[in-house]
Amino acid sequence: MPQIKSLDELRNLRQQVERDISTRRHTGTTIIVGMGTCGIAAGARDTMHAILEELRKREIDANVTTVGCIGMCAKEPLVDVEQAGQPRVTYGNVTPDMVPRMIEEHLVKGQVVEEWVVGRLQSS
Amino acid sequence: MRELSLHVLDLLENSLAAGASQIRLGIEEDTRANLLVITVADNGRGMDRETQALAVDPFYTTRTTRHVGLGLPLLKAAAERCEGGLELHSEVGVGTTVRVSFQRDHIDRAPMGDLVSTLMGALLSSRRGWDLVFTHRFDQHEFGLDTSEARELLGDVPLTHPAVREWLESYLRQGYEELYEQGAG
Numbered sequence: 001m002p003q004i005k006s007l008d009e010l011r012n013l014r015q016q017v018e019r020d021i022s023t024r025r026h027t028g029t030t031i032i033v034g035m036g037t038c039g040i041a042a043g044a045r046d047t048m049h050a051i052l053e054e055l056r057k058r059e060i061d062a063n064v065t066t067v068g069c070i071g072m073c074a075k076e077p078l079v080d081v082e083q084a085g086q087p088r089v090t091y092g093n094v095t096p097d098m099v100p101r102m103i104e105e106h107l108v109k110g111q112v113v114e115e116w117v118v119g120r121l122q123s124s
Numbered sequence: 125m126r127e128l129s130l131h132v133l134d135l136l137e138n139s140l141a142a143g144a145s146q147i148r149l150g151i152e153e154d155t156r157a158n159l160l161v162i163t164v165a166d167n168g169r170g171m172d173r174e175t176q177a178l179a180v181d182p183f184y185t186t187r188t189t190r191h192v193g194l195g196l197p198l199l200k201a202a203a204e205r206c207e208g209g210l211e212l213h214s215e216v217g218v219g220t221t222v223r224v225s226f227q228r229d230h231i232d233r234a235p236m237g238d239l240v241s242t243l244m245g246a247l248l249s250s251r252r253g254w255d256l257v258f259t260h261r262f263d264q265h266e267f268g269l270d271t272s273e274a275r276e277l278l279g280d281v282p283l284t285h286p287a288v289r290e291w292l293e294s295y296l297r298q299g300y301e302e303l304y305e306q307g308a309g
Binding site for chain 1: 125194244245248274277278279286287290291293295
């Protein structure tokens with residue numbers, strides 16, 4: 001099977017990123033997207049994709065991860081933003097077109113977009 | 125759901141919720157036999173006979189947050205609309221296999237949609253310690269990914285690392301472009 005990209009490239013990538021990984025774990029940002037049936041049906045996958053695109057465009061290093069249903073299905077797609085030392089903020093009904101503003105205000109300027117917040121969790 | 129790839133993501137999430145450490149996803153498109161088959165096989169906790177019967181009932185779910193579970197019933201209905209069907213094989217402690225088939229050119233068959241986003245959604249799962257073996261066959265052409273190979277090359281660097289995740293996404297997109305080019309040619 002012809003393949004331009006080869007999995008072996010991951011070996012080099014590993015060396016590049018291994019150095020900065022411990023720092024990110026302690027200071028970084030994690031974005032968590034709800035990906036239960038409810039989230040998927042409400043468009044969470046497209047929201048996740050928009051988040052990945054926006055982070056790439058702005059060259060922001062943030063972890064993105066997905067979780068199952070947490071029971072707030074009517075507010076899906078749900079997106080949590082977790083930053084070291086800050087309460088975890090949950091945004092509700094996050095459609096792809098809301099993503100640029102969420103990233104601009106929350107991640108870049110450090111201001112929570114209050115009107116979209118549906119919950120907060122104190123950092124542990 | 126509007127795309128089959130969204131159902132695929134839902135199936136993968138089911139396997140993850142069942143505690144699987146190994147998930148095999150196979151997609152087969154056979155234009156000559158006019159068949160599209162999606163198979164998800166996991167080594168999760170499995171279901172007994174009674175639970176298997178309930179799994180396709182919309183008013184059954186293992187979730188504690190509410191009382192309906194629509195994933196499998198919706199997929200079953202989508203397959204049956206297209207002269208296909210959904211088969212469920214499961215054994216407690218061994219795992220679960222879901223096989224869904226569709227008449228490929230059926231007018232009601234939803235488009236495949238964005239499988240790369242589906243795979244990324246699963247690969248970015250917060251659950252650790254599981255591997256996905258994925259193959260997509262389009263007639264005689266094949267494309268796939270085995271995350272255990274990727275993880276071995278990456279060592280301690282997780283698949284969710286921004287640089288890795290971007291690389292994986294472009295790897296998958298490229299693989300798909302080639303698969304469909306070959307399939308069309």
